[in-house]
Amino acid sequence: MTYTIKEVAAKTNLSIYTLRFYDKQGLLPFVARNKSGYREFTEGDLNLLQTICCLKNTGMKIKNIRQYIEYVMAGPTTVELRLKLLTDHRLEVVAQQQKIQQNLAEVDYKINMYAAPNAETSVARELAFATAEKKANHLPNPYQMTK
Amino acid sequence: MTYTIKEVAAKTNLSIYTLRFYDKQGLLPFVARNKSGYREFTEGDLNLLQTICCLKNTGMKIKNIRQYIEYVMAGPTTVELRLKLLTDHRLEVVAQQQKIQQNLAEVDYKINMYAAPNAETSVARELAFATAEKKANHLPNPYQMTK
DNA sequence: TTAAACCCTAGACATAACTCTATGGCAAGT
DNA sequence: ACTTGCCATAGAGTTATGTCTAGGGTTTAA
Secondary structure: OOEOHHHHHHHHOOOHHHHHHHHHOOOOOOOEEOOOOOEEEOHHHHHHHHHHHHHHHOOOOHHHHHHHHHHHHOOHHHHHHHHHHHHHHHHHHHHHHHHHHHHHHHHHHHHHHHHOOOHHHHHHHHHHHHHHHHHHOOOOOOOOOOO | OOEOHHHHHHHHOOOHHHHHHHHHOOOOOOOEEOOOOOEEEOHHHHHHHHHHHHHHHOOOOHHHHHHHHHHHHOOHHHHHHHHHHHHHHHHHHHHHHHHHHHHHHHHHHHHHHHHOOOHHHHHHHHHHHHHHHHHHOOOOOOOOOOO
16 A cells, blocks of 8 residues: 555666655655654655656756645645746746757757768868967967878 | 957856866867966867867766867867767757656646646645545645645 | 966865665564 | 564765865066
8 A cells, every 4th residue: 555665766766765865855755654664655655756756857956846845745825836836947947958959959060060971071171270270379289190 | 369268268158167177177188378388279179169068068978078079189080989979969868858858748737737727626636635545544644734 | 566367286165966884673484 | 583675864975067265377567
């Protein structure tokens, strides 16, 4: 009817260490203990833990996840606060995704250059430009000139 | 004709500390020094630094960025190695973006729930389920029951 | 020629998020 | 009752990526 920390670790792909760490960080105030002090996870606890993982996987800081959990623990009156926290987070995630897309486009540009049949030629031209610039500024050439 | 570290910091939005840190990590072997030991950045150096920032902004580890830079320093014969490094990285970034999309979809589900007109009701129902489960397992109820 | 504003390095400190170690209690099977 | 394996905590250690401080040389401009 309940799960041990080991079982939860297996289900969630979090390590036992991480689960205890999250508990210590105040992310798991809903997890009960049995008479020996062992954690007992219910299905409902796993649902909440799943939400925690979603927030973590989208890059939310533990501090903010803790805030969310505190809202959950406080009951239905915090719905609006939860909504604001999640929508703010959503905006950050989307912005971050866009930033990565833009930077990845530049990486793709490089990839295309390197994948082109004349790649060595264009790279050699780039290198020639860089070394010429070093020379023009009376700076040593840091590149390995093979041949 | 060349830029000081301060000017480069202003251009790149990296701090002077970060630039020196990157140099210490072997990311800037191409940057020359003047007779006083001051760094002198050329335009070509800025191009390379821009690539470094792209890789960093897409989540590449410094260790791998250093590997890329080492390939660049070694000249045009490393084009294929550079290509492999970048395409491997690209795959990781895309996979990571997809993972985030999936997790964000779950966050969106929560957002929609909280944004619905009957949000408090459904949250109260969720809470009732969780507390009932705790009770059924003879565990204390960790939720703040207002009222 | 001196003050202000640069530049340098080495190395300490910071932060986040784990990860592990030491030590000891509890549980289940023989 | 013992052994094995699981559970607990406290707190030390790790990794990555900076950020800052101390101590000292350099450049510029009044």
